[in-house]
Amino acid sequence: xxxxxxxxxxxxxxxxxxxxxxxxxxxxxxxxxxxxxxxxxxxxxxxxxxxxxxxxxxxxxxxxxxxxxxxxxxxxxxxxxxxxxxxxxxxxxxxxxxxxxxxxxxxxxxxxxxxxxxxxxxxxxxxxxxxxxxxxxxxxxxxxxxxxxxxxxxxxxxxxxxxxxxxxxxxxxxxxxxxxxxxxxxxxxxxxxxxxxxxxxxxxxxxxxxxxxxxxxxxxxxxxxxxxxxxxxxxxxxxxxxxxxxxxxxxxxxxxxxxxxxxxxxxxxxxxxxxxxxxxxxxxxxxxxxxxxxxxxxxxxxxxxxxxxxxxxxxxxxxxxxxxxxxxxxxxxxxxxxxxxxxxxxxxxxxxxxxxxxxxxxxxxxxxxxxxxxxxxxxxxxxxxxxxxxxxxxxxxxxxxxxxxxxxxxxxxxxxxxxxxxxxxxxxxxxxxxxxxxxxxxxxxxxxxxxxxxxxxxxxxxxxxxxxxxxxxxxxxxxxxxxxxxxxxxxxxxxxxxxxxxxxxxxxxxxxxxxxxxxxxxxxxxxxxxxxxxxxxxxxxxxxxxxxxxxxxxxxxxxxxxxxxxxxxxxxxxxxxxxxxxxxx
Amino acid sequence: xxxxxxxxxxxxxxxxxxxxxxxxxxxxxxxxxxxxxxxxxxxxxxxxxxxxxxxxxxxxxxxxxxxxxxxxxxxxxxxxxxxxxxxxxxxxxxxxxxxxxxxxxxxxxxxxxxxxxxxxxxxxxxxxxxxxxxxxxxxxxxxxxxxxxxxxxxxxxxxxxxxxxxxxxxxxxxxxxxxxxxxxxxxxxxxxxxxxxxxxxxxxxxxxxxxxxxxxxxxxxxxxxxxxxxxxxxxxxxxxxxxxxxxxxxxxxxxxxxxxxxxxxxxxxxxxxxxxxxxxxxxxxxxxxxxxxxxxxxxxxxxxxxxxxxxxxxxxxxxxxxxxxxxxxxxxxxxxxxxxxxx
Numbered sequence: 001x002x003x004x005x006x007x008x009x010x011x012x013x014x015x016x017x018x019x020x021x022x023x024x025x026x027x028x029x030x031x032x033x034x035x036x037x038x039x040x041x042x043x044x045x046x047x048x049x050x051x052x053x054x055x056x057x058x059x060x061x062x063x064x065x066x067x068x069x070x071x072x073x074x075x076x077x078x079x080x081x082x083x084x085x086x087x088x089x090x091x092x093x094x095x096x097x098x099x100x101x102x103x104x105x106x107x108x109x110x111x112x113x114x115x116x117x118x119x120x121x122x123x124x125x126x127x128x129x130x131x132x133x134x135x136x137x138x139x140x141x142x143x144x145x146x147x148x149x150x151x152x153x154x155x156x157x158x159x160x161x162x163x164x165x166x167x168x169x170x171x172x173x174x175x176x177x178x179x180x181x182x183x184x185x186x187x188x189x190x191x192x193x194x195x196x197x198x199x200x201x202x203x204x205x206x207x208x209x210x211x212x213x214x215x216x217x218x219x220x221x222x223x224x225x226x227x228x229x230x231x232x233x234x235x236x237x238x239x240x241x242x243x244x245x246x247x248x249x250x251x252x253x254x255x256x257x258x259x260x261x262x263x264x265x266x267x268x269x270x271x272x273x274x275x276x277x278x279x280x281x282x283x284x285x286x287x288x289x290x291x292x293x294x295x296x297x298x299x300x301x302x303x304x305x306x307x308x309x310x311x312x313x314x315x316x317x318x319x320x321x322x323x324x325x326x327x328x329x330x331x332x333x334x335x336x337x338x339x340x341x342x343x344x345x346x347x348x349x350x351x352x353x354x355x356x357x358x359x360x361x362x363x364x365x366x367x368x369x370x371x372x373x374x375x376x377x378x379x380x381x382x383x384x385x386x387x388x389x390x391x392x393x394x395x396x397x398x399x400x401x402x403x404x405x406x407x408x409x410x411x412x413x414x415x416x417x418x419x420x421x422x423x424x425x426x427x428x429x430x431x432x433x434x435x436x437x438x439x440x441x442x443x444x445x446x447x448x449x450x451x452x453x454x455x456x457x458x459x460x461x462x463x464x465x466x467x468x469x470x471x472x473x474x475x476x477x478x479x480x481x482x483x484x485x486x487x488x489x490x491x492x493x494x495x496x497x498x499x500x501x502x503x504x505x506x507x508x509x510x511x512x513x514x515x516x517x518x519x520x521x522x523x524x525x526x527x528x529x530x531x532x533x534x535x536x537x538x539x540x541x542x543x544x545x546x547x548x549x550x551x552x553x554x555x556x557x558x559x560x561x562x563x564x565x566x567x568x569x570x571x572x573x574x575x576x577x578x579x580x581x582x583x584x585x
Numbered sequence: 586x587x588x589x590x591x592x593x594x595x596x597x598x599x600x601x602x603x604x605x606x607x608x609x610x611x612x613x614x615x616x617x618x619x620x621x622x623x624x625x626x627x628x629x630x631x632x633x634x635x636x637x638x639x640x641x642x643x644x645x646x647x648x649x650x651x652x653x654x655x656x657x658x659x660x661x662x663x664x665x666x667x668x669x670x671x672x673x674x675x676x677x678x679x680x681x682x683x684x685x686x687x688x689x690x691x692x693x694x695x696x697x698x699x700x701x702x703x704x705x706x707x708x709x710x711x712x713x714x715x716x717x718x719x720x721x722x723x724x725x726x727x728x729x730x731x732x733x734x735x736x737x738x739x740x741x742x743x744x745x746x747x748x749x750x751x752x753x754x755x756x757x758x759x760x761x762x763x764x765x766x767x768x769x770x771x772x773x774x775x776x777x778x779x780x781x782x783x784x785x786x787x788x789x790x791x792x793x794x795x796x797x798x799x800x801x802x803x804x805x806x807x808x809x810x811x812x813x814x815x816x817x818x819x820x821x822x823x824x825x826x827x828x829x830x831x832x833x834x835x836x837x838x839x840x841x842x843x844x845x846x847x848x849x850x851x852x853x854x855x856x857x858x859x860x861x862x863x864x865x866x867x868x869x870x871x872x873x874x875x876x877x878x879x880x881x882x883x884x885x886x887x888x889x890x891x892x893x894x895x896x897x898x899x900x901x902x903x904x905x906x907x908x909x910x911x912x913x914x915x916x917x918x919x920x921x922x923x924x925x926x927x928x
Binding site for chain 1: 774775776777778779780781820821
């Protein structure tokens with residue numbers, strides 16, 4: 001924070017405050033990076049508000065409809081980096097229709113005139129078309145970094161535009177992650193000009209088509225500053241080895257499928273290529289890796305802090321052999337093919353582990369599933385990894401006592417996301433609701449910021465949450481609760497709540513309206529498949545004019561029921577670009 | 586719902602009255618092309634019929650397995666030169682809902698819920714694409730066209746905006762206070778579990794990893810492992826369909842694999858096959874209407890193995906299941922006799 005000056009007397013204080021040069025204050029404030037700190041700074045007084053707005057270079061907007069581009073550029077004239085999030089998070093699971101909105105183009109047009117020196121654009125859950133990408137490439141001569149996560153609306157043609165038009169000296173980052181895009185082929189990669197050498201981050205792991213490997217190899221070879229390279233699954237092991245020869249300075253590597261049949265010589269070449277990668281902190285990919293070739297990786301794992309095996313269907317034995325080579329592991333993502341036995345290996349091999357995510361290999365499988373993880377794997381990890389504070393755990397069965405054991409071992413959870421995949425699934429042993437599990441989580445983990453609940457839950461869970469989860473900021477609820485009281489408890493009891501997303505719960509208008517006073521201090525509320533009606537939403541909209549209350553109408557649903565409700569605060573007023581199925585009340 | 590009629594295995598068949606004629610017609614339209622390719626003149630119409638009895642459920646079903654939609658004649662020409670037709674007719678409502686929900690690109694539909702959320706869940710937006718790269722876009726086309734909650738059977742074989750209404754109206758199977766064992770007819774929920782579609786695509790496009798029969802090949806493009814389950818067997822197997830060239834080879838391999846289960850339900854789960862059981866005895870057991878081989882195709886429907894050309898079968902087969910003949914409702918004892926008499 002900015003240094004505090006000694007206050008002598010009121011007159012002196014005034015003199016000092018007015019003679020304190022703005023430039024100095026702005027310079028000092030330049031060191032303040034956190035958005036929340038900056039917000040606090042801007043509230044001190046008018047001078048500080050101005051100093052802050054002139055010195056801010058990066059802006060983060062968690063809901064693109066909470067503010068308009070015009071308001072943004074009016075307040076902050078010197079922005080070089082923008083992070084924007086668009087659709088509600090449940091759009092990741094197809095609960096939001098296409099063409100809902102969150103199109104970046106209007107923003108780009110405003111930025112083109114106000115922020116012509118823009119360098120970075122990071123988008124999450126926004127829609128961006130190929131035309132917008134081309135516009136972006138041509139409008140910002142200093143543009144350096146583009147990151148698109150869970151976005152849609154564009155194709156690889158748009159990538160071509162970026163690659164071909166961006167100033168060859170400047171583009172450092174192209175990060176395309178998990179998007180719903182039209183993959184029209186890999187030729188975009190060949191569009192990097194031959195004199196292009198500035199790339200530091202290239203991530204195309206989630207694109208499916210083949211890229212021209214020679215073009216890729218040449219690109220990698222001439223970009224000496226390349227730190228992050230994540231290739232897609234069409235890059236073979238042999239090709240990977242050739243890439244690694246040029247990139248010993250990599251800190252993050254995504255290996256693609258990691259599969260091929262190698263000769264002995266090829267294998268040893270691969271091994272030595274990995275031996276040179278001593279700077280790797282992050283490793284991912286490995287989607288078809290097998291125990292045959294995994295050992296080639298071991299030398300590169302020595303400094304790993306993040307291992308992302310969520311694409312690799314490893315078995316417990318393979319994981320158990322790999323983990324001892326990663327002594328510094330802090331974050332681990334795996335598939336549940338590793339089973340409880342694999343998690344036991346995690347517990348014994350990863351004492352420094354802070355984050356664990358276990359994804360289901362067959363989430364939509366309904367038959368008896370052989371494999372997967374259970375409550376005992378969860379407990380096993382907690383016994384060995386006492387520093388664990390972030391967990392995302394998909395399982396098909398859980399018990400209250402197991403969760404109690406886990407938080408007893410690891411009381412410092414900040415993010416606790418438990419997904420028991422069958423809706424309304426009770427405690428596996430006692431057949432009781434899972435209320436006590438989440439009760440003990442919120443009672444014990446006082447630093448809890450994010451919680452996702454699942455299993456058979458009554459209102460009691462939410463009473464616990466309202467009573468104990470005083471630092472909770474994000475809550476995800478599905479198939480839970482018995483009455484309005486549940487949601488009321490949460491809204492009344494969690495002062496720091498910012499994001500509340502609810503689906504398929506018996507919460508109705510009474511619950512919705514109990515939060516009247518809360519929603520302006522929250523980023524957003526999502527309720528779908530609950531008992532809220534149009535009248536309830538209209539009432540909310542009427543009482544709280546500074547909230548946008550939107551209902552997404554599904555074809556053929558009856559007119560009184562509000563299928564999907566999205567409520568958020570905004571200084572920009574109601575949306576002007578809402579499609580016909582989004583009703584603003 | 587009237588019981589399905591028995592079928593005459595010579596080839597005459599009669600379509601019993603069915604509730605979802607729509608489904609029948611739609612399914613027969615897809616099957617008719619396959620029918621044309623069938624060499625076997627017998628059992629033409631039978632194989633294109635699918636019968637569904639919403640709400641009915643075979644008592645022998647395992648607690649939570651998806652129940653296959655009925656299939657009819659099986660036209661595997663085996664060594665003995667006869668073809669066995671088996672009429673099966675069992676379905677559960679949710680499975681109906683499930684299979685209804687699968688359209689050509691394998692998208693799923695939510696069906697079923699406890700009373701509290703029926704209004705929304707009845708809509709059954711078709712949202713998941715278990716495979717294919719266009720997860721986001723193509724799904725949304727369907728989502729935008731969600732239909733009324735209470736329509737008739739969806740004709741989901743048509744791609745263009747289907748009305749993905751689950752047929753099932755029975756059995757609120759997932760009722761909170763119930764037995765912890767998830768009911769047999771589990772509903773498929775839209776957007777649940779909360780997994781990004783790209784993850785599902787990743788898993789679907791990778792060949793299933795081979796757990797049990799360890800082979801040297803690692804992820805080469807030439808293998809197509811599918812799970813094989815057998816009713817009553819304690820564990821599943823996996824076979825690589827690419828290693829067989831015809832139905833007879835597959836049939837023989839499966840018989841060897843599962844022989845230890847078929848022979849007197851032996852308790853020891855020893856190495857299947859190869860230990861002195863005569864091939865013909867195995868064939869008798871499998872073809873003697875004791876078990877029938879079915880598969881789930883990429884639309885999620887359960888089909889009788891042997892109807893389509895081998896190549897088409899391997900392209901569309903997702904998993905295999907050896908079903909007990911006794912699960913077939915209406916399987917005529919005289920059909921058994923007919924088979925045996927042809928031996």
